[in-house]
Amino acid sequence: MNYEISKRQAKLWSRIGARASFGQAILELANTDDNMIAISADLGRSSGFGTLVAKHPNKFINAGIAEQNMIGVSAGFSKLGYNVYATSFAPFLSYRASEMIRMNLSYMKLPVNIVGLASGLALGFLGNSHFGLEDISIFRTFPDINIFSPADCSEIFKIVELTSKLREPSYIRLTGGVNFPIVYEEDYDIKLGKFNSVFSSGDDVHIYATGSMVYHCKEAAKLLADVGINCKVFNVHTIRPFDSNSFSQNCSKSPKLVVTAEEHFISGGLGSLVLEELHKLKRLNLSLLKIGLPNKYLQSGEYEFLLKKYELDSMSIFNSIKNELNISV
């Protein structure tokens, strides 16, 4: 792949958003990887594949509105050595085609990359049928599938590059809309199953954020530092394999509060995973604040409005953490 992460480039990608950036990343991959093939269930345009289809028509397959069969087709291509990226909206993969993913990617370990487009609340007015609220939870229970959740558009390029070399069964969860806020303005190293620290002012609070929440937690941490609460923010770009070693080391610093943040139901996702890790480490004495979506079907609206309504924006996260500390300190 040939791409460069710079301030200028990050701005451009941020403007076009997560899905168009993903399409650009796949185009870059197609330019260099003969074995790469992109498959979609009638969501090629929504995957940002316009230029890919024009430039490399033989590297795109439309499976039609048939997500279940798309997974079987992807599995078949992977058996012939293809590096497959299969896309659809997150719920149509994780719920509708769930069992096909279980058999092909998990049970048979076929190295297919599946890409959940516009997960979380990104599809605003399309509503709960299209929201990705349970996808982390579902794939976390399927053995042997990596779960990636890029923090911004630059990281989408990083993760496409990483998965193209990895050749393992993987789920890439895209959150964020257009004008996806920037976390990374310059090149950095990304490793499978290794957190990246994106902010550090001290060890009062450790925040583990994934996908769209990384930027908002970083901003919240700046506000917290201003009122004398010192935080570290970790970007959990790989939810599985989870970075248990770093997590354990962090816990040994005994933060006053551990926070998780995700654009996903509060149950079953990153927060639940961290709770399980605390249990494993016998550190349930640490306070844990799980920030996420309430376990019920949600209202529709503009994406930014929904983030505020469900208290996932920077200011709400700042307030939630501040309140939690007042109670627990």
Add this chain to the structure above:
Amino acid sequence: MNTSNLIKKARKDIIKFGFESGGSSHYGGALSMLDFLCVLYNEFLIQPKDLSKTSNRDYFILSKGHSALGLYSVLFNKNYFDEDYFKTYLQNETDLIAHPIQNLKKGIESSNGSLGQGISMSTGIAHALLNKGLDNKVYCVVGDGECNEGIVYEALNYASHYKLKNLCVFLDLNGFQNDGSSKDVLDIGLKYKKIFESIGWEINFIKGNNEDEIRKSLSIFNMQVNEKPFVIIGETTKGCGVDVMENNNEWHHNKISKSFYEQIKSL
């Protein structure tokens, strides 16, 4: 071994290894598709015994995965694995269970058991072979009960749209499924011929337990020049070749007793 003898031997081994395992097996469906499998493996399928050696080869997928014992018996008789390995069938911690588990070194292409998924993967393999410019074939056995599953029709549409001329499906039309006669469970009036035809498949309707007719169909598939996926709709007898089991759905999934085994082992 010629194909007629292979069919007899493989049928005997289904009963023998099924009985000796001490467990219950899906005898009816294993026996109904056995003639097809024997003709295919003995005369048409081109692949090394160790499938992991190359991906440029023919493929066989048992979409109706519960008929695994039939596949194991053919693989054993075609020397994909030995008797000691076959004897692990249904023993604790074996890989030879009621549904195939992908094991390329033993000739098993994919893990199945969840109905409808095998034909779906078959379309992907067939498409990938065509994309690579390889002229290998993909064979897949689908059950008529299995055709209750929606994903089957997604796969049929896909194969037709992408003109997967290298894909051959054998539809094992034995007329029964778990709960009984397919007519009673979900009757579509046996319109499979019309369904496949209208979706754009090339059809061969045969007596699916007749070795000669199977051979003729597979030859037609291997010589066909049009751009369509190919289905052999085989009218079969569930439990074919074992009198008591024929068209008796008690033998969809059942255990052979010692006294019963003494009666039928001389087949």
